[in-house]
Amino acid sequence: MEFKEYKIGEYDTEEQKKFRKEVGEWLDKNITSELIKGTNEIRVTAYIPGQHEFAVKLGEKGWLCPEWPKEYGGAGLPAGYRSIIAEEIGQRVVFGPGFLGGLTGGVQGPTIMSAGTPEQKKEWLPKIAAGAQFALGYTEPNAGTDLASLGIRGVKDGNDYILNGQKMFSTGAHFARYHWLAVRTNPELPKHKGVSMIIADLKAPGVTITQLTTIAGERTNEVFYDNVRVPQTNRIGPEGEGWSIIRMALTAERGDLGTFPWPKILVNDLIQYAKETKRNGKPLSEDPFVRQSLAQLATDVSVLRLYNYRVGWMIDKGLDVSWASSMVKIFESELSQRIANQGMTIMGLYGQLEPGSKYAQLKGNMELAYRAMVVRSFGGGSNLRLRNDIATRGMGLPREPALAIPVKK
Amino acid sequence: MDFDFNDEQKMFKQGARDFFEKEVPKSLVKKMVEDDNGNPPELWKKMAQLGWLGLIYPEQYGGSGGNIIDLVALEEEMGRACLPGAFFSTVLLGGLFILNAGSEEQKRDLLTKVGKGELILTLALTETSASYAASGVETTAISDKDDYIISGTKLFIPDAHIADYIICIARTKKGTKPEDGITAFLVDRKSAGITCTLLKSIAGDKLCEVVFNNVKVSKKNIIGKLDQAWAPVELTLQQVTLAKCAEMVGGAQRALEMAADHAKKRVQFDRPIGTFQSIQHLIANSMMDVDASRFLTYEAAWKFSEGLPCAKEIAMAKGWTSEAYQRTTATGEQVLGGIGYTTDGDMQLYYKRAKAAELTLGDGKFQREALAKELGM
Numbered sequence: 001m002e003f004k005e006y007k008i009g010e011y012d013t014e015e016q017k018k019f020r021k022e023v024g025e026w027l028d029k030n031i032t033s034e035l036i037k038g039t040n041e042i043r044v045t046a047y048i049p050g051q052h053e054f055a056v057k058l059g060e061k062g063w064l065c066p067e068w069p070k071e072y073g074g075a076g077l078p079a080g081y082r083s084i085i086a087e088e089i090g091q092r093v094v095f096g097p098g099f100l101g102g103l104t105g106g107v108q109g110p111t112i113m114s115a116g117t118p119e120q121k122k123e124w125l126p127k128i129a130a131g132a133q134f135a136l137g138y139t140e141p142n143a144g145t146d147l148a149s150l151g152i153r154g155v156k157d158g159n160d161y162i163l164n165g166q167k168m169f170s171t172g173a174h175f176a177r178y179h180w181l182a183v184r185t186n187p188e189l190p191k192h193k194g195v196s197m198i199i200a201d202l203k204a205p206g207v208t209i210t211q212l213t214t215i216a217g218e219r220t221n222e223v224f225y226d227n228v229r230v231p232q233t234n235r236i237g238p239e240g241e242g243w244s245i246i247r248m249a250l251t252a253e254r255g256d257l258g259t260f261p262w263p264k265i266l267v268n269d270l271i272q273y274a275k276e277t278k279r280n281g282k283p284l285s286e287d288p289f290v291r292q293s294l295a296q297l298a299t300d301v302s303v304l305r306l307y308n309y310r311v312g313w314m315i316d317k318g319l320d321v322s323w324a325s326s327m328v329k330i331f332e333s334e335l336s337q338r339i340a341n342q343g344m345t346i347m348g349l350y351g352q353l354e355p356g357s358k359y360a361q362l363k364g365n366m367e368l369a370y371r372a373m374v375v376r377s378f379g380g381g382s383n384l385r386l387r388n389d390i391a392t393r394g395m396g397l398p399r400e401p402a403l404a405i406p407v408k409k
Numbered sequence: 410m411d412f413d414f415n416d417e418q419k420m421f422k423q424g425a426r427d428f429f430e431k432e433v434p435k436s437l438v439k440k441m442v443e444d445d446n447g448n449p450p451e452l453w454k455k456m457a458q459l460g461w462l463g464l465i466y467p468e469q470y471g472g473s474g475g476n477i478i479d480l481v482a483l484e485e486e487m488g489r490a491c492l493p494g495a496f497f498s499t500v501l502l503g504g505l506f507i508l509n510a511g512s513e514e515q516k517r518d519l520l521t522k523v524g525k526g527e528l529i530l531t532l533a534l535t536e537t538s539a540s541y542a543a544s545g546v547e548t549t550a551i552s553d554k555d556d557y558i559i560s561g562t563k564l565f566i567p568d569a570h571i572a573d574y575i576i577c578i579a580r581t582k583k584g585t586k587p588e589d590g591i592t593a594f595l596v597d598r599k600s601a602g603i604t605c606t607l608l609k610s611i612a613g614d615k616l617c618e619v620v621f622n623n624v625k626v627s628k629k630n631i632i633g634k635l636d637q638a639w640a641p642v643e644l645t646l647q648q649v650t651l652a653k654c655a656e657m658v659g660g661a662q663r664a665l666e667m668a669a670d671h672a673k674k675r676v677q678f679d680r681p682i683g684t685f686q687s688i689q690h691l692i693a694n695s696m697m698d699v700d701a702s703r704f705l706t707y708e709a710a711w712k713f714s715e716g717l718p719c720a721k722e723i724a725m726a727k728g729w730t731s732e733a734y735q736r737t738t739a740t741g742e743q744v745l746g747g748i749g750y751t752t753d754g755d756m757q758l759y760y761k762r763a764k765a766a767e768l769t770l771g772d773g774k775f776q777r778e779a780l781a782k783e784l785g786m
Contacts, residue, residue: 001418001478002411003708271784285786288778295777298784299705299725306704309410327697384690391689394696395669400684 003309008087016084019077023063023088030057031092039093042262042368043218047175055104055131058085065109065129072121073129094261108134108180108199110252115237115245124199135173135202137181137223138246140166145382147182148191148243152225154183154198159232161185161198163206163225173202173221174209182246185239195242197249199234200225216372253380260332260376263304266339266369267297269362274346277361284346293342300335307331323394326386333376333383340369412707414482422482428459429490435755441493442613442758446571448495453526462500463524466508471521477648481655481710488659491758493614495529498568501649503530503576509648510593510633510641519574519595531572533563533619534642541646541771543639544587548621550579550594555628557581557594559621569617570605572598577621582636593638595630596621612758612765647723650770651713654706654726657734657766661699664734664759668692668741682744691740698733705729721783728776731767738763 009020031054038048058064059073066081068074075081105128112124128134143150152165163183173179179200186194202209206228212220237245271294274285284290307328314321343366344351355364377383391397414422432452441447456462465480466472487496504523507515507530522528538545548561559579569575575596582590598605602624608616633641669692672683682688709722738760742749749756771779 001414001707001711003711004410006410271786275786285781291781291786292774292777294786295724295728295780295784298780299729299777302705302708302722302725303701303729306701306708310412310700310704313410313412327700331697331701384686387690387693388686390693390696391669391683395665395692397669397672397683397689397692398681400686400689401680 008091012084016080019081020084020088023085024091026061027088027092030054031089036093042365042372047172052104052131052133052175059130062129064104064131065125068109068113068125068129072125073127094265104128105132105134107136107249107253108178111245111249112236115248119233120236132178133172133176134178134180135170135176135221135223137167137170137173137179137200139168139170141168145378145385147246148195150182150184150195152181152183153187154185154196154230156185156232157229160229161232161235163198163200163228163230165225167223167225169212169220170209170223171220173223174211174219176202178202179223180249182242185242189240192243193240195246196239197236197242197245198230199236200228200230204228204230214372215374216368218372260336262369262373263332263335263339264301266336266343266365267294267301269365270294270339270343270346271298273362279348290346293346297335297339297342300331300338304328304331304335320393323390326381326390329380330383330386330390333373336369336373336376340366340373344370412704414478418479418482421479422486425461425483425486426489428455429486429492433490433492435491435758438491438493438758439752445607445615447493447613447615448529448568448571453495456496457524457526460524462496462526463520465500466504466516466520466524470508470516471524477651477710477714480648480652481706484652484655485659485662488656488661489663491660491663491755491762493612493762495568495571497649497653498531498572499523499529501652502532502534502567502645503572503574505648506532506576506593506641506645507632509644510638512632515595515632528574529568529572530574530576531566531568532645533566533569533575533577535565536562537564539565541775542587543591543642546578546580546587546591548577548579550577550581550592550626552581552628553625556625557592557628557631559594559596559624559626561621563619563621565608566617566619568615569598569619570607570615574598575603575619576632577626578638578642579621584636588639590636591638591642592635593632593642594626595632596624596626600624600626610765612762614765646770647713647720650723650727651706651710653766653770654702654709654723654730657730657763658699658703658706660759660762660766661695661702661730661734661737664738664741664756664763665692665695665699667756667759668695668737668744671745688744691744695737695740698737702726702730702733721780724776724780724783727771728773728780731776732773734763735767 012020032050035048035050035054038050055064062073062075063085065074066077066085067079070076109125109128112120116124138147140150140152152163152167154161154163179202181198181200183196183198184194185196206226208224210222212222214220274290274294275283277284311321311324311328314324347361347366350359350361351366353360353364353367355368357364392399432455441449460473461483463472464475464483468474500523504520507519519528523530535541536545536547548559548563550557550559559577561579575598577594577596579592579594580590581592584590602622604620606618608618610616672688672692673681675682705726709719709726712719712722741756742760745754745756748754
């Protein structure tokens with residue numbers, strides 16, 4: 001048993017120390033105040049201003065994919081150096097999900113590395129290592145949690161596929177260049193079998209992108225494909241093997257999310273706020289309800305940290321972490337919503353004021369989080385669905401028998 | 410980070426599990442719950458022979474020199490077995506207080522006897538205010554030549570009715586702070602003026618009202634320093650709270666397993682009820698509750714064992730685990746349905762024990778208040 005908190009740099013070798021210093025100095029020169037401001041705001045899905053430019057600069061150093069060989073645009077560094085770069089970035093900006101992850105090929109890179117042909121690796125990995133932007137194209141109007149029932153069609157024509165259909169909630173599609181697209185290439189097969197993974201060009205003729213606005217005030221998109229041609233060489237993995245590619249990519253995505261920083265930050269902010277804010281001549285922190293509420297949230301933050309460390313510990317031991325990481329995801333998302341909800345309650349009428357409003361408390365962060373954190377309870381896997389997995393994989397309960405309904409043609 | 414016991418501790422823990430599975434069938438637990446004595450001498454003797462009654466005492470006092478992590482391992486297995494009995498009052502509350510505050514002679518004499526299973530002890534701390542805070546100590550001890558005269562009512566004192574000695578925490582001086590002026594006395598339970606009444610309680614823990622009516626105790630029987638007993642009381646409460654958390658973790662884990670096993674076997678609507686998502690969600694929530702209880706407890710125990718500040722972590726562990734154990738067993742009752750409600754079933758033992766454990770040593774509300782103070786509020 002050992003619960004020592006890891007201190008950044010604690011286990012560095014001399015070589016790593018030198019590298020860390022180099023990275024730090026470089027970051028101090030290249031992280032803009034715009035980027036720091038952007039990452040210090042609660043953002044769940046949207047693009048952070050300056051993020052792409054920063055990723056491109058990192059890519060020039062080979063630090064976006066540092067462990068990749070130089071021929072693929074990496075820096076050819078040994079394992080462990082990636083976390084040095086991530087830690088040094090994290091020291092300077094709040095390292096939220098999506099940042100350098102989902103939008104910059106952090107999902108696609110590892111997947112192509114293991115499932116791509118030599119030609120595809122040569123084509124795509126250098127682009128990804130240079131900061132190419134991807135949007136995810138999984139969800140459709142009729143394919144959410146049951147992703148395998150997706151209906152967008154890809155029909156072979158010469159050397160191409162012709163795509164027809166619609167994707168939904170495709171965040172970043174309006175500025176990304178590429179679409180990481182799950183497509184039905186064979187409707188005759190059972191639904192998990194007829195899917196292929198294809199990289200589409202979002203600037204190609206026939207692609208229409210329309211805006212959807214979330215309650216957090218951020219943009220996501222609907223993407224329509226109307227007879228869009230994509231070369232078959234853009235298919236990653238064999239035809240009909242898309243489902244295993246999706247699973248691979250989802251694993252890479254989870255690994256890339258890192259620790260969600262907001263619960264700890266928001267709870268510390270609330271504790272500070274309660275100590276400093278007087279109501280009716282008394283600090284809020286003397287109110288028994290506030291004390292109970294914040295002590296519970298502080299405990300919850302510890303629970304989240306321990307769930308998280310447990311996953312890392314299991315990975316080191318080579319254990320299956322699927323259900324253990326689902327616990328992290330469920331608890332984090334529900335905790336984030338509880339924090340915002342109780343934070344607003346503690347503030348009383350002030351709680352409803354938006355960021356930027358006169359009288360807004362804690363920069364309106366609780367109000368914003370109340371709206372923004374909702375997405376986390378279903379994005380990246382619905383908590384309801386994940387609870388089934390925890391019970392079946394973690395505790396061995398039998399799975400619910402599936403109903404045999406064929407794919408609609 | 411290492412969330413597990415080391416190999417030696419794992420072997421010890423497995424040995425304890427095997428022992429309790431063999432020696433403590435639920436029929437025995439039910440007997441212990443119903444019986445007024447509550448501490449069967451045969452079991453007590455066997456636990457002494459295994460060295461468990463002296464597990465955490467240093468070797469010079471007849472113990473095995475184990476640390477708090479070893480205690481956590483044993484307590485988890487006791488919790489799993491849903492075992493009541495005098496371990497809590499004697500080895501933990503009484504024994505640890507003597508270890509923390511006693512003179513060399515007291516430690517050598519009393520702890521050696523505890524380890525051999527020859528002595529039942531308890532700590533009489535709580536009173537009618539039902540609080541573990543120093544302000545709750547209103548029982549007085551007044552100096553009278555070579556003696557002290559103790560008067561007051563102690564409440565919820567475990568196993569006082571079968572104890573050889575009661576360590577009475579009494580007020581010897583009015584201090585500026587409630588923590589000042591508190592002294593511990595080793596009192597022979599058979600002393601004149603002591604009346605002990607056993608209280609019926611939910612889990613069959615043998616909680617007593619102990620009335621001290623001008624009880625004369627020699628000054629030689631003071632444990633620790635005059636007027637300064639509160640620091641060792643607090644230290645003892647920390648250790649015992651960690652042990653209680655571990656007991657709850659073991660019990661909650663078992664309740665979860667029982668519920669999951671039932672869900673796999675019980676067929677309704679032509680399928681195991683565990684295939685229903687409603688049941689799966691209950692089980693998933695319990696798993697999360699139990700895992701969080703375990704990690705908070707382990708982290709707090711590890712910090713304690715390393716001599717690091719851990720008041721915050723202990724408050725978090727007890728606050729969370731108290732409520733999580735209760736929830737897990739209530740879920741168990743829901744999943745098992747009728748059979749969980751009968752006294753033939755075993756889930757009821759955990760369900761009742763969980764609530765008693767929640768209230769003991771400070772419930773969630775008490776611990777959150779303690780935590781709020783630690784957070785500077």
